[in-house]
Amino acid sequence: MPDNRPIGVFDSGIGGLTVVRELMSLMPNEAIVYFGDTARVPYGPKSPATVSRYSQEAASFLMSRDVKMVVIACNTATAHAAERLAELLPVPVVGVIEPGARAAVKATTSARVGVIGTSGTIGSGAYDLAVRRRLPDARVYAQPCPLFVPIVEEGWFSHGAARLVAQDYLEPLLEMDVDVLILGCTHYPLLRELIAEIMGPDVALVDSAAETAREVSDVLEKYDLRRTDPKPPSHTFAASDAPLRFRDIGRSFVGDVLSVVELVDVEAIGHRPEVFSAP
């Protein structure tokens, strides 16, 4: 039966809007509730336990807004909390790692796969596992790139310093002769041009955002959860800190659809077990 409730999406901050952009483009009739945890961004360098707790709080907020599914639009949160949330939540949960791994496996011919991400994502080994579950002979070369997020947040997409940093990080992957590189962080598509230039034309870049949107569409289809309301959907954006800054930067991702940003005290919401039980 169709389901007119919104899709819930969360991220440590603003990067998850790259996933929202793909969702809106692929499924323009779906309503979205987005939460960015800007009060505690970034998740990348933080411990699995802390990231898992923050993710449960974000999911609690989304569930309180009656969403029909939860999309974890953050690689670090997916690495540390996707399984737990899938167990806990009474709605489908989609992360960004499985879709990215699937696309990488489709694209590789040499089975030599590169992955870049935050220290948390790379340290978790989640991409390695997800790729080798599908392609047991694959060699996965993983490289943490902790400076990429701050560089993107500074807007230095083609600054000389960004190039030097990228060369330093990507050099080992070039030496390993990968033919696919997974951009394992929602911020990285904004550095795509620079990364493509350094990796060269023979390396396919996999952007998890687009793959994740396809996965979300498949899940809605499979469980017959599409929104069928003929009225145009309305979207909700919320952040745990600095909503005006979120709006101003966020517009470069999704445009004018981002007009009002709610401020949410996510620590006060906490992890509410009651919202995790089925309605």
Next chain:
Amino acid sequence: MPDNRPIGVFDSGIGGLTVVRELMSLMPNEAIVYFGDTARVPYGPKSPATVSRYSQEAASFLMSRDVKMVVIACNTATAHAAERLAELLPVPVVGVIEPGARAAVKATTSARVGVIGTSGTIGSGAYDLAVRRRLPDARVYAQPCPLFVPIVEEGWFSHGAARLVAQDYLEPLLEMDVDVLILGCTHYPLLRELIAEIMGPDVALVDSAAETAREVSDVLEKYDLRRTDPKPPSHTFAASDAPLRFRDIGRSFVGDVLSVVELVDVEAIGHRPEVFSAP
């Protein structure tokens, strides 16, 4: 009357250990309780309200450990919360901004003062105010350097990329012909060599950490709060996330005195009004 209780010090993360190092060197008989809010680091880009709340929670933790004064070893927290904490706490509060401003005023001959810091510190205008209160004719040129903290955390003190980033940030200050530059973030002393090289020999660099330690010493002296216990002091280090990583990186700041790091759930502590009242 002498006071054998410890000095409380907090920071958004690990950078405040530069202040601890100076405190230990200047006052080897004082005990220290340090709290680094690694679960919510960085404070630099976050809103004044959120940074003020986090600072009150950190101070609550320190007060629960019976400290005789609170040192805010973080420029952003000082900018957004020093006045409020000084009002609320029943013990003396010392931030890093006033000592840095005082040293800059002493050092300048041209009254053209440069300041670098996080977006939050620079946006607050706190250094501008503190310098011009002492030297009304001063011209203060302030430059946010958001990538310096991630570069320090990556350990790239003399990487080519660090140089390009520093040149980009510092160029405008060179053009303004400042003769003093305040390193307005506790991470920046680790980039001191690079910054000195770019600014040239005619620009004095002011490191708030050393100045703050002198201020702490003055306050202890003034109120007769020195520790006189002949036993060597024991120190406590606590962090809200990833204590092992904190210890490993922290040792490069303060050495082997950093051996055990407690994990503290600062959100559970919250802001406890009762610890703010005098004993």
